[in-house]
Amino acid sequence: MSGGGLGWWIVPLAVLGGAIRVSTPFLFVSLGECITEKSGRINLGLEGTLVMGAMSGYAVSYISGSPWLGVLAAGLVGTGMGLLHGTICSLQRVNDIAVGIALMLFGVGLADYLGKPFIQPAAPQLPSLSFGWWSSSPDVQNALKINELFLVGVALVPLLVWAFRATRWGLILRIVGESADAARALGYPVIPVRIIATCCGGFLAGIGGSFLSLYYPGAWSERISSGQGITAVALVIFARWNPQLCFYAALLFGGAGALGPSLQGVGVHGGYYLLNAAPYILTLLIMIVTCSPKRRLLGAPAELSITK
Amino acid sequence: MVEETAAVLAAPRPRSPGGSRRLIGTPAAEAILVPLGALILSLLLFGLFVACAGVNPLAVYRYMVEGSVGSWFSVQNTLTRAAPLLLTGLCTALPAQAGLMIIGNEGAFVMGGLAAAAAGVALRDAPSFLALAAMAVAGTAAGAVWIALAGSLRHWRGVNETISSLLLNYVAIAILNQLVEGPFRDPQSLNKPSSPSIGYAHMIGSIPGTEIHWGLAVGIVVCLAASILIRRTTVGFATRITGGNLKAARMVGLPIGRLVMLTCALGGAAAGLAGMIELAAVQERASADLITGYGYSGILVAFLARQNPLAMIPVAVLLGGIGASGGLLQRHLGLPDAATVVLQGIIFIVILASDAVYGRVPWLKPAAART
Numbered sequence: 001m002s003g004g005g006l007g008w009w010i011v012p013l014a015v016l017g018g019a020i021r022v023s024t025p026f027l028f029v030s031l032g033e034c035i036t037e038k039s040g041r042i043n044l045g046l047e048g049t050l051v052m053g054a055m056s057g058y059a060v061s062y063i064s065g066s067p068w069l070g071v072l073a074a075g076l077v078g079t080g081m082g083l084l085h086g087t088i089c090s091l092q093r094v095n096d097i098a099v100g101i102a103l104m105l106f107g108v109g110l111a112d113y114l115g116k117p118f119i120q121p122a123a124p125q126l127p128s129l130s131f132g133w134w135s136s137s138p139d140v141q142n143a144l145k146i147n148e149l150f151l152v153g154v155a156l157v158p159l160l161v162w163a164f165r166a167t168r169w170g171l172i173l174r175i176v177g178e179s180a181d182a183a184r185a186l187g188y189p190v191i192p193v194r195i196i197a198t199c200c201g202g203f204l205a206g207i208g209g210s211f212l213s214l215y216y217p218g219a220w221s222e223r224i225s226s227g228q229g230i231t232a233v234a235l236v237i238f239a240r241w242n243p244q245l246c247f248y249a250a251l252l253f254g255g256a257g258a259l260g261p262s263l264q265g266v267g268v269h270g271g272y273y274l275l276n277a278a279p280y281i282l283t284l285l286i287m288i289v290t291c292s293p294k295r296r297l298l299g300a301p302a303e304l305s306i307t308k
Numbered sequence: 309m310v311e312e313t314a315a316v317l318a319a320p321r322p323r324s325p326g327g328s329r330r331l332i333g334t335p336a337a338e339a340i341l342v343p344l345g346a347l348i349l350s351l352l353l354f355g356l357f358v359a360c361a362g363v364n365p366l367a368v369y370r371y372m373v374e375g376s377v378g379s380w381f382s383v384q385n386t387l388t389r390a391a392p393l394l395l396t397g398l399c400t401a402l403p404a405q406a407g408l409m410i411i412g413n414e415g416a417f418v419m420g421g422l423a424a425a426a427a428g429v430a431l432r433d434a435p436s437f438l439a440l441a442a443m444a445v446a447g448t449a450a451g452a453v454w455i456a457l458a459g460s461l462r463h464w465r466g467v468n469e470t471i472s473s474l475l476l477n478y479v480a481i482a483i484l485n486q487l488v489e490g491p492f493r494d495p496q497s498l499n500k501p502s503s504p505s506i507g508y509a510h511m512i513g514s515i516p517g518t519e520i521h522w523g524l525a526v527g528i529v530v531c532l533a534a535s536i537l538i539r540r541t542t543v544g545f546a547t548r549i550t551g552g553n554l555k556a557a558r559m560v561g562l563p564i565g566r567l568v569m570l571t572c573a574l575g576g577a578a579a580g581l582a583g584m585i586e587l588a589a590v591q592e593r594a595s596a597d598l599i600t601g602y603g604y605s606g607i608l609v610a611f612l613a614r615q616n617p618l619a620m621i622p623v624a625v626l627l628g629g630i631g632a633s634g635g636l637l638q639r640h641l642g643l644p645d646a647a648t649v650v651l652q653g654i655i656f657i658v659i660l661a662s663d664a665v666y667g668r669v670p671w672l673k674p675a676a677a678r679t
Binding site: 044088091093094102103107110113116230234281283287291292293294 | 411461463464465466467468470471474475477479481482483485486490604607611646652653654656657663664666
């Protein structure tokens with residue numbers, strides 16, 4: 001790829017464009033996990049849900065010819081995975097973190113198994129909108145090509161903020177997450193609320209997965225997600241269970257993930273793999289900075305097992 | 309506050325108030341029959357799954373038996389696959405004694421293999437025993453540091469160890485890929501970037517009369533040693549108190565930080581040793597092939613064995629057998645190689661769900677709990 005007269009300026013531009021592209025799955029998974037964790041449960045299995053979503057979204061898009069149908073299917077498959085997690089965790093003495101690990105392995109294996117026939121064929125991809133029409137530079141146009149699904153995710157952010165704060169449903173969810181006893185005393189069913197919250201989380205994570213296979217990188221393969229799901233779960237923790245912060249954190253992660261490919265675009269090849277690991281290293285660093293052994297994290301739902 | 313829940317979470321198993329249901333002293337009936345029942349249920353579910361895919365489940369079961377224990381060849385295959393699982397399983401099982409849920413097994417395995425390769429290449433011309441000893445030390449040290457990192461983040465910064473150790477897996481894989489494509493690459497490896505060879509003369513051989521490498525013996529010995537450490541030493545006892553009740557541990561003044569670091573380092577060392585053995589007995593040079601999935605299967609081994617190193621021995625053989633039968637399933641029935649991963653996932657989920665059964669089946673209840 002040539003710089004097209006932009007020279008090194010292409011790097012920040014590509015990082016920006018890449019941030020928007022790469023951040024979409026992070027955004028959806030973290031918003032979904034935000035809903036789940038607000039109810040007092042953690043679902044580490046979203047990594048598996050993401051891969052299942054990528055596989056089923058691609059398969060349905062290929063068979064039906066409609067990428068949006070693929071997105072819906074991915075969401076439904078994600079809901080199913082969430083239902084599985086939510087139901088098993090509702091059994092007595094079953095640990096939600098361990099079930100998450102199990103579902104992660106199960107989801108990845110199942111997606112590999114069922115996705116075998118869809119590795120070769122090309123499925124219809126999701127459309128994107130061009131916001132770079134004002135520029136004659138193809139690089140600028142390329143960077144500002146924004147996928148419609150990203151915009152859906154962006155629209156979800158204020159919606160969730162409002163729903164958590166101002167709706168009856170949001171309030172019930174928060175009560176269940178803050179104190180199961182209080183919720184029970186008020187007559188709200190704790191377990192069904194948690195199962196529904198986990199299903200919602202799975203739905204969004206599945207959609208995030210469909211973005212991987214239907215837009216960027218844009219094909220189904222067995223190694224399509226390498227830890228994006230789990231990174232997004234960590235992201236919720238330092239976004240303090242706040243959808244708005246989730247959005248910024250997702251963009252930051254997207255930018256970190258886009259750094260490697262953009263530098264490669266201008267001919268810097270050294271450290272390619274390490275740069276690709278940037279989001280994981282960034283997550284670790286941010287968790288080290290923001291966590292503390294002495295106090296509970298600000299804004300953490302009190303019933304959440306990992307922060308209690 | 310943070311550690312307490314983790315302790316409760318990752319405690320090897322819920323304890324009844326009387327403390328009658330312990331790890332090894334468990335009344336045999338419940339401890340054996342519940343996992344066994346879960347295993348049978350998983351196999352039935354897997355049969356249902358393949359039946360939906362249009363494959364005869366009975367044929368699947370037959371090939372699984374044939375592929376895992378049907379012949380001397382398949383028995384050796386099973387045991388060879390079980391060897392690394394014994395060690396990677398400890399990477400989850402040992403920290404679990406102190407109440408941590410570590411899943412960085414794959415990363416510690418990869419780092420162990422990589423460090424062993426570096427030592428092996430550096431000592432190519434040294435005597436064999438010296439090279440092997442250096443490789444073992446390098447491998448265990450690398451694995452120990454890797455998991456101790458997750459443990460120290462947990463203890464001193466309150467970072468959730470499950471998430472951090474999983475993230476470290478991806479970092480380890482990135483380091484491996486970066487090194488074997490760059491500074492540590494053998495220029496002669498054209499198609500598949502890999503490190504220089506450690507030298508055929510320095511490789512670990514097979515147990516006489518078999519094709520199984522010595523890793524199996526090492527794995528069994530290490531599991532036995534881990535079991536003695538947990539059950540029969542003061543350190544092990546203190547660790548189990550930390551894992552069972554952090555408040556009590558703090559009250560009696562146990563060195564919690566040191567115990568957490570120790571179990572994490574030992575667990576990581578075991579996984580690193582597995583990586584070293586994989587390199588020195590099978591692969592000869594470091595490459596992306598070191599990403600074997602043994603680490604992830606090790607998590608399952610530990611959970612299936614309820615974090616008990618002794619129980620891990622039969623469980624590792626069982627999972628080794630499942631892995632060994634994958635080839636036959638693929639060849640004869642056309643099942644994708646991910647079929648065995650699906651089965652592992654089903655077993656994992658059912659085993660965890662079976663936690664709810666303990667103490668619920670009247671005729672399985674331990675005698676002490678019944679009174």
